Amino acid sequence: MLIDQMTTLSGEAAVKARKAREASASLGLLDERQKNEALMAMAEELEREHAAIIEANREDLEAGRQNGLSASLLDRLALDRKRIAGIAEGLRQIAALPDPVGEVLEHAVRPNGLRIVKKRVPLGVIGIIYEARPNVTVDAAGLCLKTGNAVVLRGGSAAIRSNMRIVGVLRQALAKTAVPPEAVQLIEDTSRASADDMLKLNGLLDVLIPRGGAGLIRHVVENATVPVIETGAGICHTYLDEYADPAMAESIAINAKVQRPSVCNAMETLLVHEAFAARHLAGLLDKFRELGVEIRGCARTRELAPWAKEATDADYATEYNDYILNVRVVPDLEEAIRHIARFGTKHSECIVTEDAGRAERFLCEVDAAAVYHNASTRFTDGFEFGYGAEIGISTQKLHARGPMGLAALTSTKTFVYGNGQIRT
C-alpha cells in the first residue's frame, strides 16, 4: 500500500504533502464563490503586508549579491510595492476566470439505464518545483486553489526568505476563509534532497510540475515516479518559404527573436528557402546584426554574411534564450520539416508563406504543441491563447500540451447513477 507506506515518511516534503493531501479533501468540495473569496483575501493580504514581504525580499537580494547572482537574476528576484500590486492583481484575475471544476464533459444514458456523467474534478495535490522568481509562488498557489487543488511549493534557495514570508501571508489570509491554510505548503529546506524527496511521493502528490531551466526539468523527468508534466524547453523555428511576403517575413522573424529572447517561445533557428534567401536574406541578416543578434549560419548564410559564425549541429540543438540565432538555408519545404523533426523540441514552429497549401502541409507535418502560419511563435502563451492564466507550457503530449490554463489542473471523475444494475 503506497499511501500507507507514505504515512510513515518523516521528511519535510512528506509531512507537508500529507497535510496538503488532508486539506485537499475538503478543498475539492468548495464552490466557486468560496474559492474566489479566498483568492481575493490573498490579494488583499499581500498588499496589506507589502512592507514585511519587501523586507524579507531585501534579505534575499542581499544574500544573492553576496553569492554573486547575476544582475538579471537579481532583477527577477526583486519585489517592490508595484510588483506586489501586480502579483495581487494576478490573483484577482484568476478569481474572475470561470471555474472549470464541475464542468460536465460527457453525459450518457446507457441502454441498461445507467446514467454516466463525467465531470471535471481537481487533480488533488500538485507539487511545483521552481527556481528564483517569487511571483511564481503566488501565481501557482492561486491557480491551484482556483481549481480546488492543494499545492506543495518548492522554490529555489535564492528566494526562500521572500517565499516563506509570502506563503505566511497567504495562509494568514486563508485562515479567514473557507479554504484551509494547509492547502498551501512551502518546503523550506531548499537542498537538492528536499526536491528529490518530492519526486517519489506517489500517493501524496498527484502530479509534479517543474518550472525552470532545462537541467532542473531533465532531473525531475528522469527521477520522478510521481507523474510529471514537462514544461519549458523550446527550440523554436521560423521557416521563411519561397512564397513568403518579404516584409511580413522580416517582421515575424525579428519579433520571434528579439521581442523577448529569454523565453521558451522565442525563435532559436531561422530556416530560409534558398529562393527567398537569394533575394532577401542578406538584408535581414544585416537587420539582426544591427539589433545586436549574433548569427551562426550555414555555408550559404555565411556567403551572404561573412561576419557570421559557423553553425554546428550542437548549435542547432541549443536553446540559447539569448541574442544568438542559427540561420540555415534549405532547398525546400521538406528539408525545413526534416530539420525541425531533428532539432525541434515540439514547442512552437512557424511557416511564413502566401501559399496556403504549403502552409497547411507544414502545419500538419510538423509535430509541435503549436504550429503557426504567418504569425510570431511568441504567441504560445496562456494569456495570448485566451485561457486567462497559465501555469506553464507543456512540452509533452500527455494530459495537456502547450499553454496550460486552469483546465490543465483538473482531472475527471465519472459519476454513475443506477437503480440496481448488475453486470451479466
Place this chain on the structure above:
Amino acid sequence: MLIDQMTTLSGEAAVKARKAREASASLGLLDERQKNEALMAMAEELEREHAAIIEANREDLEAGRQNGLSASLLDRLALDRKRIAGIAEGLRQIAALPDPVGEVLEHAVRPNGLRIVKKRVPLGVIGIIYEARPNVTVDAAGLCLKTGNAVVLRGGSAAIRSNMRIVGVLRQALAKTAVPPEAVQLIEDTSRASADDMLKLNGLLDVLIPRGGAGLIRHVVENATVPVIETGAGICHTYLDEYADPAMAESIAINAKVQRPSVCNAMETLLVHEAFAARHLAGLLDKFRELGVEIRGCARTRELAPWAKEATDADYATEYNDYILNVRVVPDLEEAIRHIARFGTKHSECIVTEDAGRAERFLCEVDAAAVYHNASTRFTDGFEFGYGAEIGISTQKLHARGPMGLAALTSTKTFVYGNGQIRT
C-alpha cells in the same frame, strides 16, 4: 539533444522504436478511410492465416505446460479458430468507431485576429508492455492504428511465438494498405532488459502503457522516464448504507464480487452500515459462503459469521482478484469514506442507498475514477461506458482517468493562423 542521443542506441527496443517513430510521421496524416481499410485488412488476414497462428500458439502452450503455467494462464494464452474470429471481429468493431483524430476541441479568434484551432492529433508512438494474452497484441495494434499512432509491443515470453506470428500476419496485411507495416513493432527479446530499455526511450516513445499485474505496473512506474499511464490496480469497495434496499444491496454486492472476480473492477471489500448489518448481513454472508467466497471480516462480521477469518489491515490493502472478500461493519457513512480513502486505489467505489443526499455525499467525497450509486462496480469498462473499445483503465489522474477509449490515445495540437501578427 535527447532524440539525437537516441539515434545511437542499438538495442532491439531502440531500433524498433525508431522505426515506429519514422512510420508514425506518415501514419498521422492518413484519413479515417485509409486507417479503416487497414484495420479490415488486418482482420481478414488474421482469419485467413488462422492455421499458422494456431500452430505457433500450440508451441507456446506446449512450452507453457513444460514451464508449469497454471491452467487459467494456459487458458488465457490459448487460441483457436473461434477466438481468432473474435479477435478479428474486435478489429472490425474498432474500424466502425468514429475517428477522434482531427476533432476540433477549441476554436477562437483572438482580438488581434489570430485564429486559434486546437485539434486532436495522434500521440505518436505508444509503447505497450503486457503479459500473456495474445489478443492484447491485436487489440492494442488496432486501437493505436485507428488513432494514427505507431505502436511498439512488448508482450510476455509465454506468448512470444503466438505474438511473433500474429504481428507477422498484421504487417503482411498492412503491406497492402496505406499504413506502413513498420507502424507495428514487436520486441522479440522477452527478457527483463528489453522492457527496461523501453522505459528510457524518451524522444522515441511518447507514452508507455503497462498492462498486467501490480508488480509489472509498479516496476514501470518506478523506473520509466517516458511518460506512463498507470492502469489496473483495483481495490474496489461497495458500501451498503443504512438506507440501502436489501434486495438491491444483495444483488449488487454479489455481482460486484463473483460475476468475474479476476478483474480490476471487482469488489474486494464490502463495507456495511451497522444498522443494515444488524438486519441483513448474516444472510448475505451465508449467500457468499454458498457461492464459495472466503470471508475475512471485522469483529462484528465474525459475530454474525463465526466461520469467517479475521480481516487484517494487510487484507484490506490486498487486491485478491479471487473468491475472497473482506467485510467490515462501519458505524456511519463517514467511516466508510475514511476506509476507502485509506485503502482504496481510486478505481471504482459504490454506495447502495435509497437516500439521494447520502449518495451524493459519498460520490463527491470519495476520490476515484468512477463512483457508483446503486449499481455494480463491474461496469467500469470502456464498452459499458459507451466508448466502444478500451486500451485499459487508467488509475492515475493525468491525461485519462478510468476506462480509456480512443480519445485517450490522442494528444492535441494548436494550429494558429495569422496574417503577420507579432507580439508587442
